[in-house]
Amino acid sequence: MEDRLLQGKKILLGITGSIAAYKSAFLTRLLIKAGADVKIVMTKAATDFITPLTLSTLSKHPVHSDVSSESGWNNHVDLGLWADALLVAPATANTLSEMANGACNDMVTATYLSARCPVFVAPAMDVDMWHHPATQRNIKQLESYGNRVIPVGVGELASGLVGEGRMAEPEDIVSYLADVFSANAEFNGKKILVTAGPTYEALDPVRFIGNRSSGKMGVAIALELASRGAEVKLILGPSRLQPEHSNLECIRVESAQQMYEACVSRYGDCDAGIMAAAVADYRPSTVSDSKIKKKEGDMSLPLERTQDIAKALGASKKPGQILVGFALETDNEVANAERKIKKKNFDFIVLNSLRDKGAGFAHDTNKITILDKGNNIRNFELKTKAEVAVDIVDELASKMNL
Numbered sequence: 001m002e003d004r005l006l007q008g009k010k011i012l013l014g015i016t017g018s019i020a021a022y023k024s025a026f027l028t029r030l031l032i033k034a035g036a037d038v039k040i041v042m043t044k045a046a047t048d049f050i051t052p053l054t055l056s057t058l059s060k061h062p063v064h065s066d067v068s069s070e071s072g073w074n075n076h077v078d079l080g081l082w083a084d085a086l087l088v089a090p091a092t093a094n095t096l097s098e099m100a101n102g103a104c105n106d107m108v109t110a111t112y113l114s115a116r117c118p119v120f121v122a123p124a125m126d127v128d129m130w131h132h133p134a135t136q137r138n139i140k141q142l143e144s145y146g147n148r149v150i151p152v153g154v155g156e157l158a159s160g161l162v163g164e165g166r167m168a169e170p171e172d173i174v175s176y177l178a179d180v181f182s183a184n185a186e187f188n189g190k191k192i193l194v195t196a197g198p199t200y201e202a203l204d205p206v207r208f209i210g211n212r213s214s215g216k217m218g219v220a221i222a223l224e225l226a227s228r229g230a231e232v233k234l235i236l237g238p239s240r241l242q243p244e245h246s247n248l249e250c251i252r253v254e255s256a257q258q259m260y261e262a263c264v265s266r267y268g269d270c271d272a273g274i275m276a277a278a279v280a281d282y283r284p285s286t287v288s289d290s291k292i293k294k295k296e297g298d299m300s301l302p303l304e305r306t307q308d309i310a311k312a313l314g315a316s317k318k319p320g321q322i323l324v325g326f327a328l329e330t331d332n333e334v335a336n337a338e339r340k341i342k343k344k345n346f347d348f349i350v351l352n353s354l355r356d357k358g359a360g361f362a363h364d365t366n367k368i369t370i371l372d373k374g375n376n377i378r379n380f381e382l383k384t385k386a387e388v389a390v391d392i393v394d395e396l397a398s399k400m401n402l
Helices: 019-033 052-059 070-082 093-100 107-116 129-130 132-143 170-181 216-225 257-266 310-318 333-344 383-397
Strands: 010-015 037-042 087-090 119-123 151-155 162-166 189-196 231-235 250-251 272-277 281-284 303-305 322-329 348-353 369-372 377-379
Touching: 010 019, 010 093, 010 107, 019 037, 019 087, 019 170, 019 348, 037 052, 070 151, 087 093, 087 107, 093 107, 093 129, 093 132, 107 132, 107 162, 119 132, 119 170, 129 132, 129 162, 132 281, 189 216, 189 257, 216 231, 216 250, 216 383, 231 257, 231 369, 257 310, 272 383, 303 383, 310 333, 322 333, 322 377, 333 348, 333 369, 348 383, 369 383
Parallel strands: 010 037, 010 087, 087 119, 189 231, 189 272, 231 250, 272 322, 322 348
Antiparallel strands: 151 162, 281 303, 348 369, 369 377
């Protein structure tokens, strides 16, 4: 199982004119496998070693290599603002010199000067070029700007010489980035419980009562928390989703009772809980051991209440613990959400309205309003569920004073 070490991270990969550029294809694949969204800029010289077509196919984004073109000129600033990290790999001696001295001759250096995110460089050159005082001065200059230099490898170089100067292997670069992001994650040391998906309440061995929840919203929240350092316990109802992250434990359940038991047994050890699951309010009073046969006339199905998971956790909440609820409403949305905050002891609630196009179940988008127990209300635009997860986790970080 591939660990999603960089889940949701936006990595801008800058490729320069070194023979090590051939490794950029492998590096791109590994970054994507680690959960990152990868966009690429190249120098003209880099395109002699690996084609933009190869890299755009792997990254599924356009690749920019000409800063003087309309697309390059318009994108070098946007890309520098988009990225969570700029990674220049391979970084030639020439590019290191330009970066250290503020030159702006190509897409990589132009984007570098526009970037507001952390910058990583993975040098690649021959052994004597690496040890030259000018190169070492440029390395120190870049580090003085706060840039991180990924250590070079030792081995046979393109010249046939053996020594320092090899670009770090793609696997080592991905691990280096993941370690830095993990060390700086604001949820480090925090345990968060998240519920997601529907519940299925059995009628007989083949039929159940359920709802249309896909689990996408809760899973997106769990992955966002994990990518920001939290130890996440995801209680996931029946869903086709297969969330993976090294910081995430996924506990599969089916019924509301199973979800209740999983939450109650774990919430006490957690710093916060986010109740994003669409849990059934009712279940059949009796469950048939065999398939119910069709008969003449109508069928009456007696139902009983399920345990209210959120209310139970709210009642057991300890000082300092945070509890977040969800409300999917069709009428009197805000008033109903405010009542739920008080009734279930939520710190804040995420409100969806089925009146909003693109919100609710079965969509890749959502439109939310966040209400807290201090009567503060924040409205958000329609966004992807991954983007909505960022807003919700940001609100949680604020409530936890992180």
